[in-house]
Amino acid sequence: MRKDLIMDRQYLELFKQLIRQKTTHEPQHMPEHDRCRDLLKAEAEKRGLKTRIIPSYPYPSLLAGLDVEALNPALMLSCHLDVVQAQDEQFEPQIKGSRMMGRGTSDMKFAVPVFFDVWDRLKSGQEKILLAFTFDEEIGGNKGIGYLLNEVGLRPAVCFLPDGGDNFQIEAEEKGVFHFHVKTSGRSAHGSRPWLGDNAIDKMFAIYSGLRNEFPFVYSPEQWTHTLNFGKIVSGDAANKVPDACEASFDLRFIEGRTAEEIKDRVRKIVGQKGEFEPQVVGDNFYLDMGLWCSRMFQKAAERHLSHPMPIYRSEGASDARFFTPYKIPVIISKPVCAGHHSDHEWIDLESISTYTDILLDFVKQVVDDNE
Numbered sequence: 486m487r488k489d490l491i492m493d494r495q496y497l498e499l500f501k502q503l504i505r506q507k508t509t510h511e512p513q514h515m516p517e518h519d520r521c522r523d524l525l526k527a528e529a530e531k532r533g534l535k536t537r538i539i540p541s542y543p544y545p546s547l548l549a550g551l552d553v554e555a556l557n558p559a560l561m562l563s564c565h566l567d568v569v570q571a572q573d574e575q576f577e578p579q580i581k582g583s584r585m586m587g588r589g590t591s592d593m594k595f596a597v598p599v600f601f602d603v604w605d606r607l608k609s610g611q612e613k614i615l616l617a618f619t620f621d622e623e624i625g626g627n628k629g630i631g632y633l634l635n636e637v638g639l640r641p642a643v644c645f646l647p648d649g650g651d652n653f654q655i656e657a658e659e660k661g662v663f664h665f666h667v668k669t670s671g672r673s674a675h676g677s678r679p680w681l682g683d684n685a686i687d688k689m690f691a692i693y694s695g696l697r698n699e700f701p702f703v704y705s706p707e708q709w710t711h712t713l714n715f716g717k718i719v720s721g722d723a724a725n726k727v728p729d730a731c732e733a734s735f736d737l738r739f740i741e742g743r744t745a746e747e748i749k750d751r752v753r754k755i756v757g758q759k760g761e762f763e764p765q766v767v768g769d770n771f772y773l774d775m776g777l778w779c780s781r782m783f784q785k786a787a788e789r790h791l792s793h794p795m796p797i798y799r800s801e802g803a804s805d806a807r808f809f810t811p812y813k814i815p816v817i818i819s820k821p822v823c824a825g826h827h828s829d830h831e832w833i834d835l836e837s838i839s840t841y842t843d844i845l846l847d848f849v850k851q852v853v854d855d856n857e
Contacts, residue, residue: 496598497835499528503594504578504587508567510624515543518620521566522547525618528601534616541632544621548633551612559613559856560849561641562603564596564648565622565629565805569827583836590833591823596647599838603846610853615641622648622805625766630805634812641814643779643852645845648804649818653791653841655784656818658799659806660712660738661770663748667692669760673729682727686720688759689731695755700737711739712801734765738801745769768807773815779852783817786847790840795819817848 506521507514522545526536529549537553539546544567550558571588578587600616607614617639619629633639650656669689674682693715700713713735720731739748745767756762773780775797787795806816822837824830 493602496602499524499601500585500595500598501578503566503597504585504589505576506566507576508589508620509570510567510621511570518544518567522618522620525549525566525597528597529616532601532604534604539633539637541628541636544619544628546620546629546633547618549616549618550614553615555615556638556640558615558639558641559643560852561615561617561639561644562596562600562849563617563619563630563644563646563805564593564600565619565626566594566597567620567623568592568594569623572829575829575831580835583834584832585835586830586832588831590831591651591820592826592831593648593820595821595823595833595838599647599842599845602842603849606846607849607853610850610856613853613856614849615639619805626768626805626808630808634808640812642856644806644809644814644816645848646804646806646816646818647820648806649800649802649820650795650798651820651824652822653787653837654796654798654819655773655775655780655787656800656804656806657773657775657780657797658741659771659803660740660801661743661745661748661807662766662768662803663737663739663745663752663764664766665735665737665749665752666763666765667733667735667756667760668763669731671727671729671731674727676723676725676727679727682729685728685731686718689718689720689733692756692759693733696735696752699751699755706801709740709799711737711743713737738803739770741770741772768803769810771804771806771810771816773817777815778855779815779817782851782855783819783844783848786844786851787819789847790844 506517508517529536534549535553537548568589575588621629669685671683671685700711703712717734721728809816821841822834
C-alpha cells in the first residue's frame with residue numbers, strides 16, 4: 486500500500502478546492518457549478534485530455550478523454566459533483582487525523598482526484614477510457630447520466646461509479662425509485678356542516694389507503710421488498726373549514742421483478758379518478774451479476790490489495806446506476822472508508838483512498854488490457 490497517494494499535494498489541493506465549491510442546487514450557487522466544471526476541464530486538459538461539454542441545460546456535463554466523441558469506450562469512470570445543502574462551514578474542508586470532513590467528501594468529490602491519479606499512473610490504454618463528470622444526481626440525474634445514455638447515446642462496455650458500497654464493499658443491488666405527486670380537489674364548507682363540502686384530505690387518504698394496500702409497511706431491513714413513504718402533505722386553512730385542495734408527495738422504492746413503467750402504471754390506476762397524478766423521479770432498480778467478467782475482475786483486484794474479497798452489499802437507495810439498467814451495461818459501485826453522506830458529519834478516510842486507488846488502477850489496467 487502506498488501511503489502518499491491522496492496526500493500528495495496536487496491531489497489533496499484539488500480535493501480541497503472541490504469541497505470549497507458550493508455545488509448545491511440553490512439558485513445562488515448555480516455559478517459554482519460552472520466554476521467547478523471549469524476547474525475539471527483545466528485539470529483534464531493540462532494532462533493532455535480532450536474535453537467536451539454536453540449542453541444538457543441547465544446542468545451541462547463534462548466528458549474527458551483522448552477521444553470524447555467515441556460512444557463505446559471500454560470503460561467509463563463516472564462521478565457527480567453536485568451536493569446537497571449544508572452549513573457554510575461544511576464547505577471548508579477539515580482534516581483530523583486521517584479523516585477529511587466536509588460536504589461532498591464522501592458523496593462524492595473524492596472520486597475526481599482518484600480518477601486523475603489513476604489516469605496519471607497508467608502507462609497505456611488511456612484511449613479506451615472516458616471520464617464523465619455530471620452535476621444533477623442529487624435531483625434525479627436526468628440531465629447528467631440519464632442524458633448521456635438516452636440522448637448522447639453513450640454505451641461503455643462497463644462503468645465504474647463510486648457512489649455506494651462504502652467501506653470497501655461492492656454495491657451489487659439497488660432498489661428502483663419512483664417519486665410522485667398527487668393532487669386532490671373538493672369543495673369548501675364550514676367545518677360544522679361537512680356534508681355541504683367535499684373534503685380533499687379524505688380523498689387523499691382514500692388514495693393513500695389504496696397505495697398502502699399495494700405496498701404494505703416494512704418493519705425491518707431484513708424485509709427486502711417494496712417500500713412506500715408518505716413524505717409530504719399540504720392542505721387546509723383551519724380546523725373549522727372543509728379543505729377544498731390537498732397535495733401530497735410520495736417516495737416508492739421497488740425491487741427486482743417489476744419495472745419502473747409497471748410500477749408507474751399501477752400507481753396511476755390506484756389514483757384513478759380520485760386525484761391528479763404527476764410522476765417526478767422514475768428509475769429502474771439496479772442489479773450487478775457478480776459472475777460477469779468485470780465483476781470477477783474487480784473482485785480479484787480488490788483481493789490482491791485487501792487480502793480478502795469485498796463483501797457484497799445491496800442498498801435501499803438509488804444512484805445513477807439505474808440509468809444503465811435498460812441498456813444492460815454493468816456498473817461497478819464501491820467506495821473507500823467513509824460515512825455521513827447528506828449529514829452534518831460527512832467524512833472520508835484519506836488513508837483508505839490510497840488502497841482504494843490502487844484497487845481501481847489494478848482494475849482499469851485489466852479492463853484496457855482485456856480490450857486489446
